[in-house]
Amino acid sequence: MIRLRGITRSFGANRVLAGVDLDVGRGESVVVIGGSGSGKSVLVKCILGLVRPDAGSVLIDGAELRDRHARDAFLARAGVLFQGGALFDSLPVWQNVAFRFLRGPRALPRAQARALAVERLARVGLAADVADRLPAELSGGMQKRVGLARAIAADPEMIFFDEPTTGLDPIMSGVINTLIRSIQREIGATAITITHDMTSVRAIADRVAMLHDGVIRWTGTVAEMDATSDPYVAQFIRGAAEGPIRALR
Amino acid sequence: MNAAAPLATLGRATLAMLGAVGRFTIWLGQVLSHVLRPPFYAREFRNALMQIGYLSLPVVGLTALFTGGALALQIYAGSSRFDAQFAVPQIVAIGVVRELGPVMVGLMIAARVTSSIAAEIATMRVTEQIDALVTLSTHPLKYLAAPRVLAGVVVVPLLVAVGDILGILGGWLVAVTRLDFATHEYLQNTVDFLDATDITSSLVKGAAFGLIATATGCYAGMNAGRGAIGVGRATKSSVVMAAVMVLAANLLLTEMFFSR
Incomplete structure (x- = not known):
């Protein structure tokens, strides 16, 4: 279980997170929605330890991530799909996917690591011939799928998806959403996805949380989201220019 | 205008510079500690040896x-004014x-290697590849900086040795083809005149310059700003910093080895 309490983070005078509280149950898929610049990416980076919060705590299964060792242990159980894929462009696809298994404490013989990578690529719908290509030789959708294969390579207990469908056409977005949902259910992972794509929200979420003005303003299921009277959530899901959320920021 | 304003500006600039030196020194200490502590990334080290050394x-x-060759011509022209061409x-x-x-x-290493390291790592930073390394339980300093810095310290002295040999060869080629020196006499004088300190100083300088060139490239890349402009600035500043530090370190090492 992931529990966030009072996470704050400012950049200069800009207070991006102003006390975020959020609970994500084991095996649950929570999607955090919010406008561009609302701090969704910063929130996920605070959980992953890539950005240090000014205050507040991140608890995993009740234990706070206080030091490097706790964070390392947490990251060993986590997988991350980055917005732009963040594939290592000097390495072929299979070495990206099997990165954890080519070095460090979980290193496997190369042939075994490669076989594992090919199996994970198949799981995201990519053929074995992709394995030896470089990331730059792949389309955006294929890069996302390779990123997804890398995120699930070690069967993580927790997966984080940062804008998984940004920059993809609607069909490829649908493919990625379906993959994310099916893989998350298959491996029973706890998932946090950040997005402003409502199609993704409906495809992926068990529960939705809206981040606005640095705090979680609303949480509920997709059905509750569709029926909510909260003017912020209603404006966001309608994509309306008029409403309490300023369109020009 | 306040009479103390120029002093305040100078003070701020000095403090900023000392701060930058301090941050770089602490960072370098962390990299060197990663060089000594397992796990070691042998494949990345081999790649760095190839990139920095062989290529x-x-x-x-x-x-x-x-x-x-040019040095031989200049020395001949200068020494012939007082009949010392034999030297x-x-x-x-x-x-x-x-x-x-x-x-x-x-x-040359600052131009070729530092710029390439800085641009590569800065691009990794702006495309979140360094964040991805962290989430894959891999320390960026250990994976990116330590192998490159170690490879620089190991291989640049070898490049310097090759450069020394080819530099002397260039002088010999010009001397025997243009200045009427005999091969045997030229090479014998060269070998007789050099001593162990000359060669040691050359190799030590190579190791120091290898450290400077690779460390500045890695440091600038890892601290790059956002976007293409961040990559450009990191590349430019790393080459300038490396070149100035190479020349400053050269002066210090020359003083250390040869001052009487």
Whole structure:
């Protein structure tokens, strides 16, 4: 279980997170929605330890991530799909996917690591011939799928998806959403996805949380989201220019 | 205008510079600690040896060859004014081994290797590849910086040795083809004149310049700003910083080895 309490983070005078509280149950898929610049990416980076919060705590299964060792242990159980894929462009696809298994404490013989990578690529719908290509030789959708294969390579207990469908056409977005949902259910992972794509929200979420003005303003299921009277959530899901959320920021 | 304003500006600039030096020193200490602590990334180390060492051989070799030849011509022209042309082999040897060899190699490495390391790592930073490394339980300093810095310290002295040999060869080629020296006499004078300190200083300078060139590239890349402009600035500042530090370190090491 992931529990966030009072996470704050400012950049200069800009207070991006102003006390975020959020609970994500084991095996649950929570999607955090919010406008561009609302701090969704910063929130996920605070959980992953890539950005240090000014205050507040991140608890995993009740234990706070206080030091490097706790964070390392947490990251060993986590997988991350980055917005732009963040594939290592000097390495072929299979070495990206099997990165954890080519070095460090979980290193496997190369042939075994490669076989594992090919199996994970198949799981995201990519053929074995992709394995030896470089990331730059792949389309955006294929890069996302390779990123997804890398995120699930070690069967993580927790997966984080940062804008998984940004920059993809609607069909490829649908493919990625379906993959994310099916893989998350298959491996029973706890998932946090950040997005402003409502199609993704409906495809992926068990529960939705809206981040606005640095705090979680609303949480509920997709059905509750569709029926909510909260003017912020209603404006966001309608994509309306008029409403309490300023369109020009 | 406040009379103390220029002093305040100078003070702020000095404090900022000392702060930057302090941050770089702490960062370098962390990298060196990663060089000594497992896990070791042998594949990345081998790749760095290839990139820094083997692939720099053509530029280093040609630079040294041409510089050695030009040096022989200049020394001949200068020494002939007081009938000391016989000293060309000795002065070329001293000049190349003590100074020009290591410095030219250091500057070439700063131009070729530092810029490439800074641009590559800065691009990794702006495309979140360094964040991805962290989430894959891999320390960026250990994976990106430690192998490159170690490879620089190991391989640049070898490049300097090659540069020294080719620099002397360049001087010899010009001396025997243009200045009427005999091969045997030229090479014998060269060998007789150089001593162990000359060669040691050359190799030590190479190791120091290798450290500077790789560390500045990694540091600038890892601290790059956002976007293409961040990559550009990191690349430019790393080359400038590396070149200035190579020349400053050269002065210090020359003072250490040869001041009487």
